[in-house]
Amino acid sequence: MLSNVARQSQWVQCVADVSHAEPSTRHVLRTRKQKIKDFLTFPLRAVALFEFDRWGLTSLRSERFDYAAPEVRGHCLDVGCGRHDLFIAKYCRRHGKGIDVYPYEGLTEAHLVEDITHFPFDDASFDTVTFIASINHVPRSKRDIELAEAYRCLRDGGNIVLTMGKPVAELAAHLAIYTYDKLFGTNHDVDMERGMEDGETYFVTEREIRRRLTSAGFVDIGRKLFWTQWGLNRLYIGWKPQLSARARLPVGHLPPLDSRLREAPVMAALGS
C-alpha cells in the first residue's frame, strides 16, 4: 500500500510531468443536445447547480470549463484554479498546471503560490493561460501585475482566456450561491471559505478587462458569449504577438499587430 505522502508525491510528479501535445477535450465537452437542455433550464441551474452536475444538467462550473477548454492551445496555466484543480485535471487531462492562493480541498503544495505577483514558471513556458471566474478575485492593485506575469509565461503566439459574467449576472450569482449555502448548510461558496481580500470585487467590467489586457500587451482581443447562459456570461481571449519575430525587423518596418502574426511568420505577413 502506498502511504499518503508517497501517493501525493506521485500525483505531484504526474502533474509536473506533462508533454506539449494538444490536449483532447472531446471526452468531456457537452453535446449539442445537452447544450439545448442547459439553455432551456438556465434559470434553475443558476440558483441550484453551482459546482456539481445533477438531474442530467450541467453545473455553472462545468459550463465555464466547457467554454474555456476548446480555446486552450496546449500546455495550460490555470490561475485561480479552485478546488481539486479540476480544469487542468479533467478538461486538459493534466496537461498543464493550476495555481491558487488558498489551500482548497484537493490542492497540494504544488498548487499554492505564496507570492502570486510572481508566477513560479519560466518565460514562455505555457501555450495558454486561463483566469476562469477568477480575475475579479485578484485584488485591483495586483491585476496588471498578474496579467503581466501571464504574458511573460506565455510563448509568443500563445493566448490568454478569461471568463467573466455581466456585472448584474455576477452580482446575482454571488448572491444566489451565498443564499443557497445559508439555506441548505452547504459549502459551495469558495469565496466565503477563503474570505475576500481588500480590492477584490464581485465583477470586472468588459471595459476594464479590455483595457488591462491591452496594457499588458495582448492583441486581437475577442469575446464569446455563453449562449447556454443566455449571454450573461462571457469569455475573453487575447493573444501574445510573435514579438521575437517582430524584434528581428528593422525599426520602421513593423507590420500591424493583427491575427496574421499569430499564425504566420512575419515575412509572410509582409507579403514577401
Ligand SMILES: C[S@@+](CC[C@H](N)C(=O)[O-])C[C@H]1O[C@@H](n2cnc3c(N)ncnc32)[C@H](O)[C@@H]1O
Ligand atoms: C470563483 S473562484 C473560481 C475557481 C475556478 N477557477 C472555477 O472556475 O471554478 C475564484 C478563484 O480565484 C482565486 N484567487 C483569489 N485571489 C487570487 C489572486 N490574487 N490570483 C489568482 N487567483 C486568485 C480564489 O482562491 C479562487 O480559487
